[in-house]
Every structure is written in structure tokens, then in C-alpha cells.
Amino acid sequence: MAKILMAWELGAGYGHLAPLLTLARPLKAAGHEVSFVVRDVVAAEAVLAGSGIPFYPAPANFSPSGAVTLHSYPQILLSTAFNHADEVRARVRAWRSLFEMLKPAVLVADHAPTALLAARGGPMRCVITGNGFVLPPDVSPLPELRPWAPADPKLLADAEAQALQQMNDVARRLGAPLFTRVADLYAGTAPALFTFPELDNYAALRAGADYWGVLPGPGGAAPRWPAGSGKRVFFYGQPFPSLAGVLESLAGAAHRTLVYIPKLAPELRRFAGPRLVFAGTLQDMAAVTRDCDAAVMTSGHSTVAAMLLAGKPVVVLPQHLEMFLIARGIEESGAGLAAPALKREGILRKLARVLDEPSFGEKARAIAQRHRDWDTASAVTKFTALVTRLAAER
Amino acid sequence: MAHVVMCWELGGDLGHVARMKPLAEALHRHGHQVSFIVRECLPAERLLDPENFRWFQAPYQNEAVPDPRLPTRNLAEVMHNTGFHASANLAGRVRAWRRLFALLDPDLLVFDHSPTALLAARGLKIPRVVLGTGFGIPPSVSPFPAFAADDAAPDLVASEARVTVTVNDALQSLDESPIARLADIYTAEANVFFTFRELDHYLGRDAGDYWGPTQQDAGVAPTWPPGDGKRVFAYLKPFDTLAALLATLRDAGHPTLIYLGKGAEDIRRGFEGGNLAFSDRPVDLRAAVAGADLVVCHSGHGTISAALLAGKPLLLLPLNMEQRMLSARVIEAGAGLAAPALAPEGMRQKFQRLMAEPAFTEAARAFAERYASLNVETIPERFTALAERLIASEVP
Numbered sequence: 042m043a044k045i046l047m048a049w050e051l052g053a054g055y056g057h058l059a060p061l062l063t064l065a066r067p068l069k070a071a072g073h074e075v076s077f078v079v080r081d082v083v084a085a086e087a088v089l090a091g092s093g094i095p096f097y098p099a100p101a102n103f104s105p106s107g108a109v110t111l112h113s114y115p116q117i118l119l120s121t122a123f124n125h126a127d128e129v130r131a132r133v134r135a136w137r138s139l140f141e142m143l144k145p146a147v148l149v150a151d152h153a154p155t156a157l158l159a160a161r162g163g164p165m166r167c168v169i170t171g172n173g174f175v176l177p178p179d180v181s182p183l184p185e186l187r188p189w190a191p192a193d194p195k196l197l198a199d200a201e202a203q204a205l206q207q208m209n210d211v212a213r214r215l216g217a218p219l220f221t222r223v224a225d226l227y228a229g230t231a232p233a234l235f236t237f238p239e240l241d242n243y244a245a246l247r248a249g250a251d252y253w254g255v256l257p258g259p260g261g262a263a264p265r266w267p268a269g270s271g272k273r274v275f276f277y278g279q280p281f282p283s284l285a286g287v288l289e290s291l292a293g294a295a296h297r298t299l300v301y302i303p304k305l306a307p308e309l310r311r312f313a314g315p316r317l318v319f320a321g322t323l324q325d326m327a328a329v330t331r332d333c334d335a336a337v338m339t340s341g342h343s344t345v346a347a348m349l350l351a352g353k354p355v356v357v358l359p360q361h362l363e364m365f366l367i368a369r370g371i372e373e374s375g376a377g378l379a380a381p382a383l384k385r386e387g388i389l390r391k392l393a394r395v396l397d398e399p400s401f402g403e404k405a406r407a408i409a410q411r412h413r414d415w416d417t418a419s420a421v422t423k424f425t426a427l428v429t430r431l432a433a434e435r
Numbered sequence: 436m437a438h439v440v441m442c443w444e445l446g447g448d449l450g451h452v453a454r455m456k457p458l459a460e461a462l463h464r465h466g467h468q469v470s471f472i473v474r475e476c477l478p479a480e481r482l483l484d485p486e487n488f489r490w491f492q493a494p495y496q497n498e499a500v501p502d503p504r505l506p507t508r509n510l511a512e513v514m515h516n517t518g519f520h521a522s523a524n525l526a527g528r529v530r531a532w533r534r535l536f537a538l539l540d541p542d543l544l545v546f547d548h549s550p551t552a553l554l555a556a557r558g559l560k561i562p563r564v565v566l567g568t569g570f571g572i573p574p575s576v577s578p579f580p581a582f583a584a585d586d587a588a589p590d591l592v593a594s595e596a597r598v599t600v601t602v603n604d605a606l607q608s609l610d611e612s613p614i615a616r617l618a619d620i621y622t623a624e625a626n627v628f629f630t631f632r633e634l635d636h637y638l639g640r641d642a643g644d645y646w647g648p649t650q651q652d653a654g655v656a657p658t659w660p661p662g663d664g665k666r667v668f669a670y671l672k673p674f675d676t677l678a679a680l681l682a683t684l685r686d687a688g689h690p691t692l693i694y695l696g697k698g699a700e701d702i703r704r705g706f707e708g709g710n711l712a713f714s715d716r717p718v719d720l721r722a723a724v725a726g727a728d729l730v731v732c733h734s735g736h737g738t739i740s741a742a743l744l745a746g747k748p749l750l751l752l753p754l755n756m757e758q759r760m761l762s763a764r765v766i767e768a769g770a771g772l773a774a775p776a777l778a779p780e781g782m783r784q785k786f787q788r789l790m791a792e793p794a795f796t797e798a799a800r801a802f803a804e805r806y807a808s809l810n811v812e813t814i815p816e817r818f819t820a821l822a823e824r825l826i827a828s829e830v831p
Contacts, residue, residue, distance in 0.1 A: 143538070
């Protein structure tokens with residue numbers, strides 16, 4: 042049996058850990074020795090507790106570039122993992138230290154560009170996994186991600202050249218094969234693309250790609266909806282400035298709302314009442330999506346996907362690039378609306394439309410219908426087979 | 436051959452790795468393997484030879500704590516702000532440290548400013564050395580002393596009690612016995628202070644094994660600007676009133692050699708030439724202070740140690756609490772003056788006093804004479820002997 046290393050380097054929350062754990066469990070059950078390297082050991086402690094899977098901290102960049110409006114995958118690399126050649130090399134060596142101690146046959150990388158850079162030229166087989174946003178297509182130049190407000194193409198070309206230079210600087214110094222373009226970081230790896238075309242911002246650039254579907258979140262408590270009658274709305278995500286006003290309106294609305302906002306300010310709990318209930322822990326999304334009529338969400342590729350797969354429409358409140366792209370996909374599919382201004386009136390008006398106009402539910406049910414044959418178990422089985430085959434090839 | 440693991444959990448910049456580097460190199464020369472678990476990888480890349488040493492990422496609190504203690508009044512509050520605010524967070528990081536220890540299977544653990552790593556080492560029966568300047572090794576008292584004398588407010592007791600409860604909740608979830616007070620975290624088979632008693636951030640410590648500073652890496656040889664008279668060496672980072680300080684140094688007319696960290700290129704351009712010379716690269720500290728009559732710095736431990744060992748007085752411009760504590764020690768020794776407000780007039784007046792009054796130089800020379808027999812080059816060998824003795828010993 043083989044040693045498998047699952048790596049998560051960039052991002053936050055449980056959105057990377059929970060799917061990786063879903064994939065890791067059957068590998069472990071099959072006798073493979075699985076370890077995790079994680080962005081956040083505290084989040085890993087919450088998600089992996091009881092799994093018997095050891096985890097180690099991923100090498101972290103303590104001096105990333107300042108916040109700028111990002112327009113392309115190379116710009117994302119330059120602002121997070123690859124912003125300084127010496128610093129990248131410092132972390133590449135730390136990844137290699139882990140590889141040398143853990144001796145994995147297969148590296149499974151979810152949003153882990155530095156881990157892939159460290160693996161370059163080595164004997165490990167690499168699987169890249171994650172949603173569409175973290176797995177760029179095999180093209181050069183990589184595309185503008187904000188076509189509604191594009192940057193100067195020259196800036197994007199410069200960023201791509203600079204990212205390539207950082208990668209090659211490390212490769213040269215460590216004796217690994219050079220790259221000819223940024224997308225080569227993923228060349229020679231086996232992709233396991235966990236999303237649907239409707240939620241993949243790069244769908245047009247990867248014709249014929251194999252979509253593996255969306256893995257369920259970490260699971261959670263059974264939802265406890267407000268009693269009585271009225272449509273049911275699930276409200277999930279991160280706080281935003283007009284949240285108090287939105288909660289106040291929802292508390293007096295005709296429909297019933299279940300709110301799960303992990304970082305909710307305690308004083309906002311005052312809006313709890315007969316029409317609005319706050320959940321204090323992760324919710325069982327299978328039950329939530331079965332019972333609700335619509336959702337309002339600020340974040341979460343997998344939670345949005347869970348809604349669509351259940352045929353339920355959504356209002357998306359995007360606060361960062363990845364969610365803007367998901368929001369665009371939702372609007373294009375007709376299965377919901379985006380409220381990017383995050384204003385109380387707009388959010389409530391769009392929620393009313395999504396609840397009242399039948400077309401949103403119809404479009405959401407059409408998406409569910411298109412993917413009705415997909416199931417988690419077969420995706421996980423396919424993944425286990427892929428990793429087992431790669432481990433055996435080594 | 437033994438495996439020594441050196442841990443650095445809190446703080447920033449190069450200082451922690453720089454302190455441990457000569458110790459690791461001596462251990463390596465004696466045939467031992469040394470691995471580092473570091474808060475930031477970049478200092479390891481800058482200072483360590485990757486052919487000889489491996490490094491790993493230390494567990495850290497990823498998200499900002501929701502209720503930071505500001506201003507931060509003592510080490511217990513530093514701990515609160517760096518992930519000792521909630522037992523689940525702390526327990527998660529302790530487990531991650533333990534997995535790293537299990538992976539590396541060390542024969543000796545060395546800790547520099549690493550309270551969570553120390554918690555993780557409890558009950559492992561691996562010998563432990565705690566090292567640092569005074570700041571990273573709190574005195575065995577409860578509550579921990581206030582950083583600044585005027586912060587000695589009674590609620591430090593309550594604040595520390597909350598952190599202690601968090602630690603004990605985490606220890607309970609790990610099936611480890613509780614601590615009576617936070618200082619117990621620092622229990623180790625040896626404590627080594629790489630400083631002088633006079634420069635201990637905490638006054639009046641009962642006992643302390645003071646070894647002096649470890650040797651810092653040499654930089655480029657100092658190239659002094661032409662001119663006669665007293666010379667000034669300045670080792671600085673950019674700060675708001677830097678231009679005013681440079682104007683004072685220029686107007687005084689003494690040959691002055693300056694190393695400025697990154698980010699002050701524009702200001703520097705206005706002062707180049709004449710009696711001021713700027714070095715593009717870090718300057719060999721020992722050589723620079725040897726040739727200087729006054730040293731100007733932000734009260735970093737390395738620069739102060741080098742200056743006092745060479746008998747040179749200091750103008751101190753502390754930028755943070757740790758540096759303010761250290762500047763107070765230098766003032767008590769009579770070997771310098773501090774201008775913590777960084778006000779142009781204050782910096783100028785203190786500079787002029789230091790240049791005019793011989794008492795500061797006399798006090799610095801007295802310090803140098805007290806430590807005339809100290810040979811910092813022998814510290815790494817002495818440390819290796821301590822390490823080998825501990826490795827051979829049984830941990831109860």
C-alpha cells in the first residue's frame with residue numbers, strides 16, 4: 042500500500058478540507074497511508090478530528106503582496122504564493138523537507154501551487170483537484186477573469202511573464218525542469234476537476250474536460266426551521282456591512298429564514314424570532330437543500346452547488362473574485378440572481394423575485410435534472426481508483 | 436549522532452534564526468543532524484545552508500483572534516493575541532506540533548520564543564533547552580511582569596488567569612496534567628540566556644544562565660566617508676522622522692556610515708554625499724562599531740550587544756515594546772540615551788549630549804571591560820557540550 046499526501050496551501054475555511062477528507066477516507070480504508078498538509082491547522086483539527094489522519098502545517102507566506110484587484114490566475118499567484126523569488130524558494134524547500142520525511146508516492150494538490158512547484162522534477166505522481174477556480178485551463182495567456190471590467194491586456198501579459206520568471210527562478214536554482222508557460226505548473230498531473238460546467242468560470246476554455254461533480258461539505262446538524270407556514274430560506278456565509286438591516290427585514294418577512302453565519306456578531310442575534318432562527322453550527326446541507334425553497338449565500342462553491350443539485354434557486358452575495366465568478370455562472374444559468382452591491386433593498390428585492398418568479402426554480406431544477414445521474418459515491422470511487430493506479434505505476 | 440530540532444514559533448525578522456544558526460552549525464560539525472521548525476521560512480533560506488539543514492513550517496494561528504488585547508501589556512497578552520485565546524485553537528496547534536515532533540523523532544528540542552511548542556513537548560520525555568534574549572524567556576512569576584512599569588495594573592491577574600484556563604482546557608483535551616501558572620510552560624532541562632544580565636528585558640530575575648550574544652553573520656566591511664573627528668555608525672529602518680535624524684547627522688558634520696533597511700530610497704537620495712555614506716548591504720557590525728564613536732540604532736539586541744562589547748555609547752530609537760524595554764536597560768547602564776518619541780528636536784538634543792558628554796562612553800567602556808574575557812566564538816562549542824550532556828541524560 043502507498044503513502045498519499047493531500048496538500049491544501051491557499052484559501053480559507055473548510056471548503057478545501059471537507060472534500061479532501063471525503064476523498065481521503067476510502068483511500069485510508071483501502072490501506073493507503075494518508076497525510077494532510079494544510080493551510081490552517083485549527084480548521085484541520087475541526088474537520089479531521091477523529092479521522093486518524095495526521096496533518097502538518099503548509100509552508101506559509103508571511104509577506105504576501107498587498108490587496109489589489111486581481112484579474113488573472115498569474116496575478117493571483119503573484120499576490121499570494123509567488124510574490125518574491127527568495128521567499129518562494131524558502132517555502133519550496135520546506136515542502137521538499139516534508140516530501141523527504143513523508144515519502145509520498147502520490148501528491149494530491151488542492152489550491153497548492155507551491156507544493157506543485159516543489160514536486161517539479163521529483164518522483165511523485167501528482168493529482169490536482171479542486172473546483173474550477175483553482176485549476177486553470179491549459180492555455181497561454183491565461184484569461185481575464187473580470188471581463189465586465191477588464192484590465193489592460195499588457196498588464197496581464199506582464200503578470201504572466203513575471204509569474205513564469207518566479208517559477209523558473211526556483212526551478213533553475215533547485216535543478217528542476219524549466220517551465221515554458223504558467224499553465225505548465227499543472228502539466229503532467231492528473232486532474233480531478235470537482236465542479237459542474239455551470240459553476241466553472243473556465244468552462245469555455247476546457248472543451249471536453251472531465252467534470253467530476255461536487256463533493257459534499259463536511260456535514261452537520263439537522264436544520265431546525267422556524268415553525269409555522271411560509272416559504273423557507275437558508276441564509277449562509279460571511280458577514281457584510283448591511284447584514285443587520287437584511288436580518289431585521291427577514292425577521293419581519295412572510296417567509297421563514299434559517300441563518301448560519303459562523304462569524305456572526307453576537308449583537309445581531311437580537312433579530313431571532315418566530316420568523317428567523319440562528320443556527321450555531323455547521324448544517325446538514327442535504328437536509329437543508331431538501332427542505333428549503335431558496336438560499337441567500339455569500340460564499341461557498343460547494344454550498345451553492347448543493348442548492349442547484351437539489352433544484353433550488355439562490356441569491357448570491359459575492360464579496361471576492363471567486364464568488365463573483367460563481368454569481369455570473371448562476372445568472373447566466375437563470376437559476377438565481379446576484380446582488381453584488383450588498384445593499385439591503387437589492388438583496389431583499391432579488392430574494393422576493395427568486396421566491397416568487399417560477400423561472401428561477403425551473404432553471405435550477407433543469408440543472409439538477411442534467412446532473413441527476415451524478416452521485417458522490419461513484420466520483421469518490423473513481424478518485425480512489427485514479428490514486429491507486431498512479432501509486433502502483435511508481 | 437543525534438537529531439536536534441530547533442523551534443521558532445513567535446516573532447519576526449532574522450533574529451531568531453540568526454541566534455540559533457551558529458549553534459546548529461556547531462552541532463552539525465560534531466556530527467549531529469539539526470532540523471528547524473520555523474515561523475517564517477524566508478529567514479531560514481537567507482541564513483541556513485540547505486545542504487546541511489532542513490526546515491519545516493511551524494504551526495501558527497492563521498486567523499486574527501477575535502478579541503485582541505491592545506495595547507499588549509505583558510507576555511500573557513501576547514500569547515492571547517497569538518492563539519492562546521481559545522482552547523480548541525491551542526489544542527489544534529499543540530497536536531500539529533506533536534505530529535511534527537513524531538515525524539522528526541528528535542533527541543533534543545530547542546525552543547526560541549515558542550510557548551505552544553513547549554506545551555506540545557510536555558510529557559514527551561525529550562530533553563528541552565529554552566533559549567533567547569530575556570524577552571522570550573519570562574521570569575517564573577505570576578502574573579508575568581508588565582512590559583512597561585506604568586502598566587502595572589491589577590487586572591493583569593485576571594487577564595493571565597483567563598489564558599491559564601485556556602491552556603489547562605487544552606492540556607485536559609490532550610490528557611496532560613494542568614499547569615499552576617503560565618510560567619510553568621517554560622519548564623525545561625536548561626534555560627540559556629543569549630544576552631547579558633544588564634540587558635535582560637526583565638529586571639531582577641532571580642537566576643539566569645547568561646552566556647552573552649551568539650555571533651551574528653558578518654556583513655560587508657565598513658567604508659567610512661572621508662573626514663576627521665568622531666565617527667557615527669547608524670543601523671536603521673525607515674521611520675516617520677528619519678529625514679530629521681539624517682539632517683541632524685549631516686549638520687553635525689561627523690563622518691557617518693549608515694545602513695538603511697529597504698523602503699527609504701527616496702529619503703536617502705536627498706542626503707547622499709558629504710559626511711554621510713550609505714551602505715547598500717548590511718555592514719559587518721563588529722567592524723563598524725569598532726570604528727565608530729557613537730552607534731545609532733532602533734535598540735535591537737544584536738546591535739546593542741556589539742556596541743557595548745566594543746565600549747561604544749548608543750542613541751536608541753526604539754520602534755516597539757521589546758526595543759523600548761531594552762533601551763531602558765542601556766539607559767540604566769549609563770551607556771546611552773533613548774528618543775522613543777522619535778521627535779526631531781529630542782533626537783537632535785540627545786545626539787548632541789552623547790557626542791559632548793564623555794560619561795556615556797565611560798559607562799560603555801566599563802561594560803566592555805566587565806566582559807573583556809568573553810569570547811563569543813566559543814559559545815557554539817559550549818552549547819554543543821550542553822546539548823550532548825542533555826541528550827545523554829534521562830528526562831524524568
